[in-house]
Amino acid sequence: MESQVTGTHEKSHALRLAKPVVGPRARQWIEQIISSGRLIQGPFCERFEEALGNIVSSAHAIAMNSGTSALYACLKACDIGPGMRVGISDLGFAATINAVELAGARPVFLDVEEETLDISLKCIEDTGPGLDALIVVHQLGLPAGRGIFHKAHDDKVMIVEDAACGLGSKLGSRSCGTLGIAGTFSFHPRKIVTTGEGGAIVTDNEHIARRAMAFRNHGFSGNEKNDIIEPGMNLRLSEISCAIGLEQLENLESTLEKRRSLLAVYKAMLDRVPGIRILSNNENDTWNVQTLAIMFEDSRDRDRAMTILNADQIEANPPVASLSAIPYYAKKYKIPLRQVETSRKCTSLILAIPCYEGMDESDIERVCMVLKSCF
Numbered sequence: 362m363e364s365q366v367t368g369t370h371e372k373s374h375a376l377r378l379a380k381p382v383v384g385p386r387a388r389q390w391i392e393q394i395i396s397s398g399r400l401i402q403g404p405f406c407e408r409f410e411e412a413l414g415n416i417v418s419s420a421h422a423i424a425m426n427s428g429t430s431a432l433y434a435c436l437k438a439c440d441i442g443p444g445m446r447v448g449i450s451d452l453g454f455a456a457t458i459n460a461v462e463l464a465g466a467r468p469v470f471l472d473v474e475e476e477t478l479d480i481s482l483k484c485i486e487d488t489g490p491g492l493d494a495l496i497v498v499h500q501l502g503l504p505a506g507r508g509i510f511h512k513a514h515d516d517k518v519m520i521v522e523d524a525a526c527g528l529g530s531k532l533g534s535r536s537c538g539t540l541g542i543a544g545t546f547s548f549h550p551r552k553i554v555t556t557g558e559g560g561a562i563v564t565d566n567e568h569i570a571r572r573a574m575a576f577r578n579h580g581f582s583g584n585e586k587n588d589i590i591e592p593g594m595n596l597r598l599s600e601i602s603c604a605i606g607l608e609q610l611e612n613l614e615s616t617l618e619k620r621r622s623l624l625a626v627y628k629a630m631l632d633r634v635p636g637i638r639i640l641s642n643n644e645n646d647t648w649n650v651q652t653l654a655i656m657f658e659d660s661r662d663r664d665r666a667m668t669i670l671n672a673d674q675i676e677a678n679p680p681v682a683s684l685s686a687i688p689y690y691a692k693k694y695k696i697p698l699r700q701v702e703t704s705r706k707c708t709s710l711i712l713a714i715p716c717y718e719g720m721d722e723s724d725i726e727r728v729c730m731v732l733k734s735c736f
């Protein structure tokens with residue numbers, strides 16, 4: 362294969378955005394699970410939930426079969442539904458708005474700040490009073506700013522965190538996912554910890570935890586009458602999935618360490634390249650380096666970089682979308698561009714590039730060389 366940049370015929374391996382690791386202990390545990398015949402609702406789910414709760418310091422962690430189902434179940438358990446207005450970042454992933462819609466609530470599209478990708482406080486003010494809840498997304502795993510939590514607190518608006526990308530990130534000393542009434546994580550293969558498909562709800566609120574637990578298991582209350590609290594679904598996470606994730610949870614600290622060292626190498630190599638900046642956390646917070654992304658000054662440079670990287674077997678794509686621009690929602694809500702202008706702009710400027718534990722310095726050098734060749 363000929364490199365677009367060097368023009369050589371060296372065989373360079375493909376670099377993906379993420380590459381999940383299934384460790385040796387997980388493989389043993391899977392054998393054990395298969396031999397035991399207990400494939401669901403067994404000890405690995407309990408261990409997984411306990412490990413997750415400990416990591417984020419949350420009283421309850423409830424494993425679910427995806428980040429999307431976790432968010433949906435979380436909204437239901439928080440009583441977010443018909444007649445309610447729920448603020449969401451216009452910038453993000455379809456799952457957030459889909460969960461709001463499925464819960465029967467009305468999404469209120471909020472613009473973001475270009476510098477941080479956080480929801481714009483001014484935009485919240487402009488929507489006027491009357492938000493019942495706010496879903497805070499930690500974009501790319503970057504902890505959202507304090508301002509949004511203070512504002513919601515002052516306005517007495519319930520916060521649910523869609524921390525799909527935020528496991529291991531912290532705002533000050535507090536883990537993302539635990540800053541509102543409840544939070545959710547995703548364990549999709551792109552995420553820092555993956556169970557294949559998977560997700561979880563974390564909360565300190567006993568009532569919400571009970572409802573979420575029942576909801577993931579058909580609504581069963583767990584009492585001897587075999588009654589249901591309310592109609593639920595089957596959103597359980599299998600024992601095999603939990604075992605895959607458990608080893609990664611136990612190794613989370615070293616994973617975070619490795620990712621931070623990759624970030625440092627990227628920063629050193631791209632520091633002085635004009636026209637781009639690496640999106641990163643502010644000093645007092647901790648970022649899990651879930652999704653490494655570059656912000657370009659010019660969308661044409663972003664598009665050219667994406668094409669050239671992809672042609673060189675380096676996966677790179679826009680990590681976030683404008684939710685109000687998804688044709689279904691554009692038709693349904695007809696949000697004017699001026700309401701979400703920065704979000705739309707950001708979608709044309711951001712590019713996610715490879716960052717995973719299996720990468721080494723020479724891989725990063727390769728990505729950076731291709732990137733630099735775009736200017």
Ligand SMILES: Cc1ncc(COP(=O)(O)O)c(C=O)c1O
Binds near residue numbers: 456498546547559
């Ligand atoms: C912000 C956000 N919310 C929700 C989800 C959905 O997670 P899952 O793919 O596990 O359903 C994702 C997935 O990437 C996400 O980025």
